[in-house]
Amino acid sequence: MAREITIDREECLGCESCVEICPEIFGFDETEQKAYVKHFEGCSDNLIQEAIDSCPAGCISISE
Numbered sequence: 001m002a003r004e005i006t007i008d009r010e011e012c013l014g015c016e017s018c019v020e021i022c023p024e025i026f027g028f029d030e031t032e033q034k035a036y037v038k039h040f041e042g043c044s045d046n047l048i049q050e051a052i053d054s055c056p057a058g059c060i061s062i063s064e
Contacts, residue, residue, distance in 0.1 A: 009034045011059035018051040
């Protein structure tokens with residue numbers, strides 16, 4: 001089963017830390033000032049976890 005990465009955009013603070021850590025997966029919507037998931041592949045599991053851990057709002061999750 002493929003993993004799914006989600007961002008609760010209601011909770012996103014727009015800090016862009018996830019985008020800086022893993023730009024292959026995360027993008028930033030300038031209009032809404034919120035992060036979003038572009039792709040589910042492209043970063044190592046360690047970088048994905050670093051992005052999750054760095055989120056001050058705790059709004060990024062991953063499921064298998």
